[in-house]
Amino acid sequence: MGVGDLTAIAASSRMRQALLTAPRTLNWTELELPQPKAGEVLVRTRAALTCGTDLKTYRRGHPKIPFGPFGHEASGDIAALGSGVDRFNVGDPVMWVQTAPCGSCAPCRDGMENLCEHLTDEMALGAYASHVLLPAKIVARNLYAKPAALRYIEAAFLEPLACIVHGWSVLQRGGRASTRAGSLAIIGAGAIGLLHVLYAKHAGMSVTVIAHGEERASLARELGADRTLPSSAGQSGNFDAVIECAGTTSSWREAVELAAPCGRVLFFSGLPADTDVSLDAGRMHYQELTCCGSFHFTPDDVRTARDLLTEGALPVKRLISAVVPLDRLADVFERLEQRNGLKYALIPEPFEPQWV
Ligand SMILES: [Zn+2]
Ligand SMILES: [Zn+2]
Structure with a gap:
C-alpha cells in the first residue's frame, strides 16, 4: 500500500490496524471505522510507542494480552464521541491508558484497583493503527486532555509512567x-x-x-x-x-x-x-x-503520571530511539529483537512533523 493510499484512508471512513496474529507474525488489516457506542470514544492515533510488554507478546504471546490488535501506548485526537461523553469534543488531543478498573470487584473495593479482577476484560489494544476505540470505562476513568505544550510522543508515555x-x-x-x-x-x-x-x-x-x-x-x-x-x-x-x-x-x-x-x-x-x-x-x-x-497502576497513578508529564517534569522523549512511520512496525520489532534501540515512536500516516 502506497503513501497515497494511506493518506486517503486518513480522510476516509476506514481505518488501518496492525494485528499480531501469532508470535512474530504481524499483519495489516483495513476495516470500517467503528461508531462509538454510549460512553465510548474513537481516537485518531497520532503517536504510538513500543513497550517491553509488546516485545514479550511479539516473541511468545502473553497470558493477559490476546493476539489481535497490537500495541497499547498511544495518544491522538478524538475522531468521534459516543453518546453521553460530554467532557470532550471531536478534535481534542487526548492521552489515555489501555485499561481501567471496574470499581466494584473485591480488589477494587479494597483500593487495589491495579489488581481489579476485570482489568483485562475490555482493553484499548491496537495502538499501532490509524484509530483506536476506547471502551466506556477507560473514557470514564483514564482518558485525559493532552496539554498543547506536550508533544504526542510525550503524551504516549502516560501508561509506562503510570506503571x-x-x-x-x-x-x-x-x-x-x-x-x-x-x-x-x-x-x-x-x-x-x-x-x-x-x-x-x-x-x-x-x-x-x-x-x-x-x-x-x-x-x-x-x-x-x-x-x-x-x-x-x-x-x-x-x-x-x-x-x-x-x-x-x-x-x-x-x-x-x-x-x-x-x-x-x-x-x-x-x-x-x-x-x-x-x-x-x-x-x-x-x-x-x-x-x-509491583503490577500495573491505579487511576490515581495515571493522574499523577499525567501531572508529571504536564509539568514537563521528566524528559521522557530522550528515551525514544527513533521516530518512524507506522508502516515500518515490522522493521521496528526486528530491531527490538536484536536489542537495537530501546523504545520507538511510530507515527501513522500522514507523517506530519507537528504531530511528533
Ligand atoms: Zn507499556
Ligand atoms: Zn475491579
Whole structure:
C-alpha cells in the first residue's frame, strides 16, 4: 500500500490496524471505522510507542494480552464521541491508558484497583493503527486532555509512567523511603529502568544503575544517573532501595543481594508465571529486607503520571530511539529483537512533523 493510499484512508471512513496474529507474525488489516457506542470514544492515533510488554507478546504471546490488535501506548485526537461523553469534543488531543478498573470487584473495593479482577476484560489494544476505540470505562476513568505544550510522543508515555508511579508508591508503602544519597540502585537500563532513573532524579535522589553494555550505561548517565556499574559485583548490601528492571531470575537474586539492612527491594519486572527464583533467605530474614512486587497502576497513578508529564517534569522523549512511520512496525520489532534501540515512536500516516 502506497503513501497515497494511506493518506486517503486518513480522510476516509476506514481505518488501518496492525494485528499480531501469532508470535512474530504481524499483519495489516483495513476495516470500517467503528461508531462509538454510549460512553465510548474513537481516537485518531497520532503517536504510538513500543513497550517491553509488546516485545514479550511479539516473541511468545502473553497470558493477559490476546493476539489481535497490537500495541497499547498511544495518544491522538478524538475522531468521534459516543453518546453521553460530554467532557470532550471531536478534535481534542487526548492521552489515555489501555485499561481501567471496574470499581466494584473485591480488589477494587479494597483500593487495589491495579489488581481489579476485570482489568483485562475490555482493553484499548491496537495502538499501532490509524484509530483506536476506547471502551466506556477507560473514557470514564483514564482518558485525559493532552496539554498543547506536550508533544504526542510525550503524551504516549502516560501508561509506562503510570506503571513507574505505581512502583514508587509500592516502594514507599509503609516503610522508610530511601532518600540517602547513593542508596538507590536500579538493575537494568532498558526503557523502564531509565524511566525509573528519570523519576528518581526528579525526586532528588542519587542513583546507581547496573547496566550491561556501555551504550545503555552512557545513556543512563546522560539521563542523570550518578553512577553506572557493569555488574553488581562487590556491591552487596550497599543500597537502601533496589529496583529490579532487568527481568531475569539472576537479576531478582542480585536485587536481594544489593539491599542494605532494612532495605527495600522492588521487583518491577515480571517473570513468566510459575518461575522459581531462589533468593538469599538469610539475608531477607536477618537483614529485615522488605521485598515487594509491583503490577500495573491505579487511576490515581495515571493522574499523577499525567501531572508529571504536564509539568514537563521528566524528559521522557530522550528515551525514544527513533521516530518512524507506522508502516515500518515490522522493521521496528526486528530491531527490538536484536536489542537495537530501546523504545520507538511510530507515527501513522500522514507523517506530519507537528504531530511528533
Ligand atoms: Zn507499556
Ligand atoms: Zn475491579
